[in-house]
Amino acid sequence: MTLDEAWEVLIQNQFKRTRNREIILEFLIAKDRYVTAMEVRNHMAADNPGVSFDTIYRNLSTFSELGILEETELNGERQFRMQCDHGVHHHHFICTDCGKTKNIPHCPMETLAVNLPGYEVEGHKFEVYGKCPVCVHP
Structure with missing residues:
Protein backbone atom coordinates (compact mmCIF):
# COMPACT_ATOMS: atom_id res chain seq x y z
CA MET A 1 0.00 0.00 0.00
CA THR A 2 1.26 3.45 -0.87
CA LEU A 3 1.17 6.51 1.36
CA ASP A 4 -1.56 8.06 -0.81
CA GLU A 5 -3.69 4.90 -0.55
CA ALA A 6 -3.25 4.87 3.23
CA TRP A 7 -4.39 8.49 3.50
CA GLU A 8 -7.36 7.78 1.27
CA VAL A 9 -8.48 4.99 3.63
CA LEU A 10 -7.95 7.19 6.69
CA ILE A 11 -9.86 10.14 5.24
CA GLN A 12 -12.72 7.86 4.11
CA ASN A 13 -12.95 6.68 7.71
CA GLN A 14 -13.04 10.22 9.15
CA PHE A 15 -9.44 10.35 10.43
CA LYS A 16 -7.56 13.65 10.21
CA ARG A 17 -4.16 13.99 8.64
CA THR A 18 -1.77 14.59 11.54
CA ARG A 19 2.00 14.89 11.67
CA ASN A 20 2.29 11.84 13.98
CA ARG A 21 0.29 9.66 11.58
CA GLU A 22 2.35 10.93 8.68
CA ILE A 23 5.64 10.07 10.43
CA ILE A 24 4.41 6.60 11.41
CA LEU A 25 3.25 5.77 7.88
CA GLU A 26 6.42 7.14 6.25
CA PHE A 27 8.57 5.10 8.67
CA LEU A 28 6.66 1.89 7.92
CA ILE A 29 6.88 2.44 4.17
CA ALA A 30 10.63 3.05 4.41
CA LYS A 31 11.24 -0.06 6.53
CA ASP A 32 9.36 -2.55 4.30
CA ARG A 33 9.43 -5.15 7.10
CA TYR A 34 7.68 -5.89 10.37
CA VAL A 35 8.49 -3.37 13.10
CA THR A 36 7.50 -3.03 16.74
CA ALA A 37 5.70 -0.09 18.28
CA MET A 38 8.90 0.60 20.24
CA GLU A 39 10.89 0.91 16.99
CA VAL A 40 8.35 3.45 15.76
CA ARG A 41 8.55 5.31 19.08
CA ASN A 42 12.36 5.38 19.00
CA HIS A 43 12.25 6.80 15.47
CA MET A 44 9.72 9.47 16.42
CA ALA A 45 11.46 10.42 19.67
CA ALA A 46 14.33 12.04 17.75
CA ASP A 47 12.05 14.88 16.58
CA ASN A 48 9.33 14.60 19.22
CA PRO A 49 10.70 13.28 22.54
CA GLY A 50 7.33 13.77 24.25
CA VAL A 51 5.39 11.53 21.85
CA SER A 52 3.21 9.14 23.79
CA PHE A 53 3.69 5.40 23.37
CA ASP A 54 -0.11 5.10 23.70
CA THR A 55 -0.60 7.46 20.75
CA ILE A 56 1.73 5.37 18.60
CA TYR A 57 0.18 2.07 19.63
CA ARG A 58 -3.36 3.40 19.14
CA ASN A 59 -2.49 4.62 15.64
CA LEU A 60 -0.83 1.32 14.72
CA SER A 61 -3.89 -0.59 15.93
CA THR A 62 -6.22 1.71 13.98
CA PHE A 63 -4.13 1.34 10.82
CA SER A 64 -4.24 -2.44 11.25
CA GLU A 65 -8.03 -2.48 11.78
CA LEU A 66 -8.50 -0.40 8.62
CA GLY A 67 -6.36 -2.78 6.54
CA ILE A 68 -3.52 -0.30 6.03
CA LEU A 69 -1.13 -2.48 8.03
CA GLU A 70 -0.54 -6.19 8.33
CA GLU A 71 0.09 -7.45 11.83
CA THR A 72 1.81 -10.48 13.32
CA GLU A 73 3.26 -11.56 16.62
CA LEU A 74 7.00 -12.24 16.81
CA ASN A 75 8.88 -13.00 19.99
CA GLY A 76 5.71 -12.36 22.02
CA GLU A 77 5.24 -8.84 20.64
CA ARG A 78 2.82 -7.36 18.12
CA GLN A 79 4.60 -6.18 14.99
CA PHE A 80 3.33 -4.20 12.04
CA ARG A 81 4.14 -3.58 8.38
CA MET A 82 2.45 -1.85 5.47
CA GLN A 83 -0.13 -3.97 3.70
CA CYS A 84 1.48 -5.62 0.69
CA ASP A 85 -0.22 -6.96 -2.44
CA HIS A 86 -3.44 -5.42 -1.23
CA GLY A 87 -6.38 -7.58 -2.22
CA VAL A 88 -4.30 -10.60 -3.27
CA HIS A 89 -4.48 -13.56 -0.88
CA HIS A 90 -0.97 -14.58 0.19
Whole structure:
Protein backbone atom coordinates (compact mmCIF):
# COMPACT_ATOMS: atom_id res chain seq x y z
CA MET A 1 0.00 0.00 0.00
CA THR A 2 1.26 3.45 -0.87
CA LEU A 3 1.17 6.51 1.36
CA ASP A 4 -1.56 8.06 -0.81
CA GLU A 5 -3.69 4.90 -0.55
CA ALA A 6 -3.25 4.87 3.23
CA TRP A 7 -4.39 8.49 3.50
CA GLU A 8 -7.36 7.78 1.27
CA VAL A 9 -8.48 4.99 3.63
CA LEU A 10 -7.95 7.19 6.69
CA ILE A 11 -9.86 10.14 5.24
CA GLN A 12 -12.72 7.86 4.11
CA ASN A 13 -12.95 6.68 7.71
CA GLN A 14 -13.04 10.22 9.15
CA PHE A 15 -9.44 10.35 10.43
CA LYS A 16 -7.56 13.65 10.21
CA ARG A 17 -4.16 13.99 8.64
CA THR A 18 -1.77 14.59 11.54
CA ARG A 19 2.00 14.89 11.67
CA ASN A 20 2.29 11.84 13.98
CA ARG A 21 0.29 9.66 11.58
CA GLU A 22 2.35 10.93 8.68
CA ILE A 23 5.64 10.07 10.43
CA ILE A 24 4.41 6.60 11.41
CA LEU A 25 3.25 5.77 7.88
CA GLU A 26 6.42 7.14 6.25
CA PHE A 27 8.57 5.10 8.67
CA LEU A 28 6.66 1.89 7.92
CA ILE A 29 6.88 2.44 4.17
CA ALA A 30 10.63 3.05 4.41
CA LYS A 31 11.24 -0.06 6.53
CA ASP A 32 9.36 -2.55 4.30
CA ARG A 33 9.43 -5.15 7.10
CA TYR A 34 7.68 -5.89 10.37
CA VAL A 35 8.49 -3.37 13.10
CA THR A 36 7.50 -3.03 16.74
CA ALA A 37 5.70 -0.09 18.28
CA MET A 38 8.90 0.60 20.24
CA GLU A 39 10.89 0.91 16.99
CA VAL A 40 8.35 3.45 15.76
CA ARG A 41 8.55 5.31 19.08
CA ASN A 42 12.36 5.38 19.00
CA HIS A 43 12.25 6.80 15.47
CA MET A 44 9.72 9.47 16.42
CA ALA A 45 11.46 10.42 19.67
CA ALA A 46 14.33 12.04 17.75
CA ASP A 47 12.05 14.88 16.58
CA ASN A 48 9.33 14.60 19.22
CA PRO A 49 10.70 13.28 22.54
CA GLY A 50 7.33 13.77 24.25
CA VAL A 51 5.39 11.53 21.85
CA SER A 52 3.21 9.14 23.79
CA PHE A 53 3.69 5.40 23.37
CA ASP A 54 -0.11 5.10 23.70
CA THR A 55 -0.60 7.46 20.75
CA ILE A 56 1.73 5.37 18.60
CA TYR A 57 0.18 2.07 19.63
CA ARG A 58 -3.36 3.40 19.14
CA ASN A 59 -2.49 4.62 15.64
CA LEU A 60 -0.83 1.32 14.72
CA SER A 61 -3.89 -0.59 15.93
CA THR A 62 -6.22 1.71 13.98
CA PHE A 63 -4.13 1.34 10.82
CA SER A 64 -4.24 -2.44 11.25
CA GLU A 65 -8.03 -2.48 11.78
CA LEU A 66 -8.50 -0.40 8.62
CA GLY A 67 -6.36 -2.78 6.54
CA ILE A 68 -3.52 -0.30 6.03
CA LEU A 69 -1.13 -2.48 8.03
CA GLU A 70 -0.54 -6.19 8.33
CA GLU A 71 0.09 -7.45 11.83
CA THR A 72 1.81 -10.48 13.32
CA GLU A 73 3.26 -11.56 16.62
CA LEU A 74 7.00 -12.24 16.81
CA ASN A 75 8.88 -13.00 19.99
CA GLY A 76 5.71 -12.36 22.02
CA GLU A 77 5.24 -8.84 20.64
CA ARG A 78 2.82 -7.36 18.12
CA GLN A 79 4.60 -6.18 14.99
CA PHE A 80 3.33 -4.20 12.04
CA ARG A 81 4.14 -3.58 8.38
CA MET A 82 2.45 -1.85 5.47
CA GLN A 83 -0.13 -3.97 3.70
CA CYS A 84 1.48 -5.62 0.69
CA ASP A 85 -0.22 -6.96 -2.44
CA HIS A 86 -3.44 -5.42 -1.23
CA GLY A 87 -6.38 -7.58 -2.22
CA VAL A 88 -4.30 -10.60 -3.27
CA HIS A 89 -4.48 -13.56 -0.88
CA HIS A 90 -0.97 -14.58 0.19
CA HIS A 91 1.13 -15.62 3.15
CA HIS A 92 4.64 -14.78 4.38
CA PHE A 93 7.99 -16.18 5.33
CA ILE A 94 9.18 -13.85 8.13
CA CYS A 95 12.84 -13.54 9.12
CA THR A 96 13.10 -13.77 12.90
CA ASP A 97 16.32 -11.71 12.87
CA CYS A 98 15.64 -8.73 10.60
CA GLY A 99 11.84 -8.90 10.16
CA LYS A 100 11.97 -8.90 6.34
CA THR A 101 9.26 -10.90 4.62
CA LYS A 102 8.92 -12.94 1.46
CA ASN A 103 5.53 -13.58 -0.10
CA ILE A 104 4.31 -17.17 -0.32
CA PRO A 105 1.70 -17.11 -3.09
CA HIS A 106 0.42 -20.67 -2.51
CA CYS A 107 -2.19 -21.05 0.22
CA PRO A 108 -1.93 -24.24 2.31
CA MET A 109 -5.67 -24.09 3.09
CA GLU A 110 -6.32 -25.65 -0.31
CA THR A 111 -4.58 -28.80 0.97
CA LEU A 112 -5.82 -28.59 4.56
CA ALA A 113 -9.50 -28.08 3.68
CA VAL A 114 -9.68 -31.72 2.57
CA ASN A 115 -9.18 -32.70 6.23
CA LEU A 116 -12.08 -30.52 7.39
CA PRO A 117 -15.20 -32.00 5.77
CA GLY A 118 -18.34 -30.39 7.13
CA TYR A 119 -16.43 -27.50 8.73
CA GLU A 120 -16.83 -23.90 7.66
CA VAL A 121 -13.52 -22.05 7.77
CA GLU A 122 -14.06 -18.35 8.52
CA GLY A 123 -10.46 -17.26 8.26
CA HIS A 124 -6.89 -18.38 8.64
CA LYS A 125 -3.36 -17.13 9.05
CA PHE A 126 -0.28 -18.96 7.85
CA GLU A 127 3.24 -17.68 8.50
CA VAL A 128 6.60 -19.39 8.20
CA TYR A 129 9.41 -18.22 10.52
CA GLY A 130 13.16 -18.58 10.12
CA LYS A 131 16.19 -16.68 8.89
CA CYS A 132 16.49 -15.04 5.48
CA PRO A 133 19.61 -15.67 3.36
CA VAL A 134 21.18 -12.37 4.45
CA CYS A 135 20.81 -13.28 8.15
CA VAL A 136 21.92 -16.90 7.64
CA HIS A 137 25.16 -15.79 5.92
CA PRO A 138 25.96 -12.30 7.25
